[in-house]
Amino acid sequence: xxxxxxxxxxxxxxxxxxxxxxxxxxxxxxxxxxxxxxxxxxxxxxxxxxxxxxxxxxxxxxxxxxxxxxxxxxxxxxxxxxxxxxxxxxxxxxxxxxxxxxxxxxxxxxxxxxxxxxxxxxxxxxxxxxxxxxxxxxxxxxxxxxxxxxxxxxxxxxxxxxxxxxxxxxxxx
Numbered sequence: 221x222x223x224x225x226x227x228x229x230x231x232x233x234x235x236x237x238x239x240x241x242x243x244x245x246x247x248x249x250x251x252x253x254x255x256x257x258x259x260x261x262x263x264x265x266x267x268x269x270x271x272x273x274x275x276x277x278x279x280x281x282x283x284x285x286x287x288x289x290x291x292x293x294x295x296x297x298x299x300x301x302x303x304x305x306x307x308x309x310x311x312x313x314x315x316x317x318x319x320x321x322x323x324x325x326x327x328x329x330x331x332x333x334x335x336x337x338x339x340x341x342x343x344x345x346x347x348x349x350x351x352x353x354x355x356x357x358x359x360x361x362x363x364x365x366x367x368x369x370x371x372x373x374x375x376x377x378x379x380x381x382x383x384x385x386x387x388x389x390x391x392x393x
Contacts, residue, residue, distance in 0.1 A: 248385045250302070250316040250325055251309035255385075259303035261378040266296035266336070269371035276361045284342035285365065291332075291339035292372050295379065298332045322390045329383035333376055340372035 247254025269292045279285040302325065309315060316322055347365045351357045 246385060248381050249389055250322070250382075250386065251306060251314065253310065255382065256303060256306040256310065258378050258382050259299050259306055262299035262375050262382070263296055263303060265371045265375035265378060266292040266299060269368045269375060270296060272364050272371065273368040276364050278360065279365075282346055284339070284346045288339040288343045288368065288372055291335040292375060295332050295336045295375055298328055299375075299379070302328075319390070319393055322386060322393075326383065326386035326390050329379055329386055333379040333383050336372055336376045336379065340369055340376060343369040343372065 246252070248258055249255050270289060273279050273285060273289050273292075279289065305316075316325070343365065347362065347369055350360050350365070351362045357363075
C-alpha cells in the first residue's frame with residue numbers, strides 16, 4: 221500500500237507592525253486651547269510692559285530699560301504670531317505634529333523666554349537701585365518701571381510652560 225507523502229510547508233513569518241502611538245496633546249502644547257491661552261497671556265503681558273515702559277519719557281537713559289523694551293517687543297511679536305498659528309490650528313481642527321515646526325517653536329520660545337527673563341532681571345535690578353539704594357523715586361517713575369518689570373516677569377511665567385511643553389514634545393519623538 222502506498223502512503224501519501226506530506227511535505228511540510230513553511231508559513232510566512234508574522235510581521236505585524238504595532239501601530240505607532242502618538243503622544244496625547246496636553247493643554248498648553250501648540251494647537252490646543254491651553255496653548256492659545258498661554259500665547260495670549262504672553263502677548264498681553266508683553267504689550268502692557270511695552271506700553272508702560274514707552275510712556276515714560278526717561279526710559280532711554282537706562283540701558284536695561286531699553287533692553288526690556290526690545291525684549292518684550294520681540295516677545296509680543298513672537299507670541300502674537302504663534303497665537304495666530306494656534307487659532308488656525310484650532311479652526312481647522314488639526315494639531316502641530318511636524319518635527320520642524322515643533323523645533324522652531326521650541327527654539328523660538330527658548331530664545332524669547334531667555335531674553336525676556338534677562339531683561340526683566342536687569343530692569344528689576346535697576347529699579348531696586350533707583351528706589352531703595354539711591355532713594356530717587358520722587359524724581360523718577362519708579363512705579364511705572366516696577367509695573368513694567370512685573371509685567372515682563374509675568375510674560376516670562378507664561379512663556380516658560382510653552383517652552384517646556386514644546387521641548388518635551390520635541391524630545392518625545
